[in-house]
Amino acid sequence: MMKKNVKYEGKGKALYNTDIEGELIQVFKDDATAFDGKKHDTITGKGVLNCAISTFFFAALEDVGIKTHFIRREADNEMRIHALSMMPVEVVVRNIAAGSICKRLGLEEGLVLKRPLTELFYKDDALGDPMINTEHCELFGWAKAEQIREMRALALDVNAVMSNILEEAGIRLVDFKLEFGLLNGDIVLGDEVSPDGCRLWDIETNRKLDKDVFRRDLGGLSEVYHEVATRLGIKV
Numbered sequence: 456m457m458k459k460n461v462k463y464e465g466k467g468k469a470l471y472n473t474d475i476e477g478e479l480i481q482v483f484k485d486d487a488t489a490f491d492g493k494k495h496d497t498i499t500g501k502g503v504l505n506c507a508i509s510t511f512f513f514a515a516l517e518d519v520g521i522k523t524h525f526i527r528r529e530a531d532n533e534m535r536i537h538a539l540s541m542m543p544v545e546v547v548v549r550n551i552a553a554g555s556i557c558k559r560l561g562l563e564e565g566l567v568l569k570r571p572l573t574e575l576f577y578k579d580d581a582l583g584d585p586m587i588n589t590e591h592c593e594l595f596g597w598a599k600a601e602q603i604r605e606m607r608a609l610a611l612d613v614n615a616v617m618s619n620i621l622e623e624a625g626i627r628l629v630d631f632k633l634e635f636g637l638l639n640g641d642i643v644l645g646d647e648v649s650p651d652g653c654r655l656w657d658i659e660t661n662r663k664l665d666k667d668v669f670r671r672d673l674g675g676l677s678e679v680y681h682e683v684a685t686r687l688g689i690k691v
């Protein structure tokens with residue numbers, strides 16, 4: 456089942472058509488970008504690590520009945536997935552204040568939120584992924600209110616599953632971003648679940664184990680992703 460033509464190429468991943476209708480190959484690239492693509496580098500090994508970590512989390516989510524686009528890992532940096540009709544909405548879950556919410560609301564980084572918070576962003580690089588609400592989604596046809604409710608509930612379920620797994624590895628799940636799509640009318644988790652889209656801090660020291668290492672020049676990115684994988688018991 457070979458890859459065919461490129462269907463879509465983004466900053467961190469590429470999607471290829473296959474000879475099976477409705478199935479794609481998602482390739483995890485070694486490219487790292489931040490600040491809307493203004494900072495760019497190639498990080499050898501990142502694609503393989505993100506593929507391994509995403510595979511691990513998709514499998515764990517499927518185990519508890521959360522539907523994802525994951526079919527199987529096809530190669531070190533390739534995953535076979537169901538093609539989804541993606542919604543142009545990013546769902547962010549936050550357990551601890553960091554990143555954009557600190558700037559937006561003047562919060563101190565590290566503030567522990569009383570309960571997990573969900574936020575919605577419109578997926579549009581040219582606009583810098585602006586924050587939106589359910590009314591925007593309905594009005595502009597990006598998603599129905601009921602679908603947003605379901606995505607928020609699923610994102611909180613994902614948060615619970617991932618937080619537990621990471622905590623056992625001595626890692627705090629600070630925040631993360633998810634993307635959902637439709638498959639036969641069902642809302643299904645797509646994209647990736649890797650340290651590229653999460654903030655992960657060491658529970659003891661708060662040392663950063665995610666893409667902030669790249670954003671803020673805090674050291675080797677593939678080394679920390681490798682540490683995350685190893686702590687989760689993933690062989691890479």
Ligand code: UDP
Binds near residue numbers: 556584631654666
């Ligand atoms: N995030 C992401 N892609 C985006 C925006 C955010 O994966 O386009 C992730 C980010 O890594 C973090 C979480 O979503 O784990 C919340 O990001 P935030 O809104 O704080 O924005 P940032 O500080 O990353 O610009």
